Amino acid sequence: MIKNIKIPDVTIERVALYLRPLEDYEKSGGHVISSDKLAELCNVNPAQVRKDLSFFGEFGVRGVGYEVSELLIEIKKILASDREWQMGIAGLDDIGMALVQHKNFLHRGYKFVAAFDSNPRNIGKHLPMGLVVQPLSKLKETAIDLSLEIGVIATPASIAQKTADLFFDAGILAVLNFSATHLRKPDCCLVQNVDFTFNLDHLAYRLNKKK
């Protein structure tokens, strides 16, 4: 019952935000939640919660609230996180290794099923979940074989663009970029950059402002 008006990006971000406290709330025994309560857990305005959710349907019951388990399912449906996504990672130095080992990804359905590196020192390495690091030259073939949908770039900045191009060329439409470079991409593809120093810049700014 998704309305065909434009849904703001910030709404998507907030809906993803709602997911986490909601899961905690369910775990702690809550079955029904009001927009007031959910808003409080997420530090947003209650009307905002209701409006955000109303973009996608009418999930609540007037006078009562939202049924938690149902809302969780709906949100996961909205975010398309109600299924597994097959991911490949390139670059298995410190960050790459940490990402592959990170449990949260799998818990949310993001599954690493292939790993690539250009460094002979890393190729052939055995990773958790039976993954073996393959050379970049195998990327396209493997991506097609395993129907990879998301590529994660954890290579040094110097080869990030080359690696991204390999992903794009293999038909992968979405890339999560942990390298410190801005990536050029075809119009059809999506890139999401993760740069920790951005977060620190923001913290530093706010720290500094309060003298």
Place this chain on the structure above:
Amino acid sequence: MIKNIKIPDVTIERVALYLRPLEDYEKSGGHVISSDKLAELCNVNPAQVRKDLSFFGEFGVRGVGYEVSELLIEIKKILASDREWQMGIAGLDDIGMALVQHKNFLHRGYKFVAAFDSNPRNIGKHLPMGLVVQPLSKLKETAIDLSLEIGVIATPASIAQKTADLFFDAGILAVLNFSATHLRKPDCCLVQNVDFTFNLDHLAYRLNKKK
């Protein structure tokens, strides 16, 4: 010459964004840049660039553009990234180790000068830059000794809140949180959450929307 009207958060985020392409531009030999060019490098609107910068002063020359080296200095001054920040990290499993080794932090003036862990297996470990992992019980003392300003949390979610409280109690006003928990904090303190699965949720949503 900072004006005392409220500066939007998004402006700060974009100003941090401008920094990186600007540095590249300077490295490739550019000395003067127009708002058009900078906007193109950052995928934003030229008027946006000018308005953002004008919140903080008049850095450009009409008819000419912005002097790159000067603009870099001004932006760093705005973000308070024209100096070193002393950081402590708690949690030295895979993510923590990757962060400590990550060169980008230091390059931007964010310096790890202390490391803490509760796991006896990690305590005493020697890290790059002469860091030695200390027990959490030493956190407060060390934080005060070294004038730590930013705390980085890379512990398991289960002890993230406890660790954050230690940082706050030691007088650290800013925390960068890599654990998958929402942290409670005193009003005077700042918390910035980093959750990679958020980025993936967003990618998944957009991937899914284009069928």
Place this chain on the structure above:
DNA sequence: GCCTGTGAATCCATTCACAGCT
């Protein structure tokens, strides 16, 4: 009475368009 869903009102951010300086 209580809480959702939503039009209307408000608030804020972006973009336009041009005056003003070089």
Place this chain on the structure above:
DNA sequence: AGCTGTGAATGGATTCACAGGC
């Protein structure tokens, strides 16, 4: 002529406030 700086116009997003259903 070229490009910045900025008031004014536009376009979105947030919040209010209440109608509508339990």
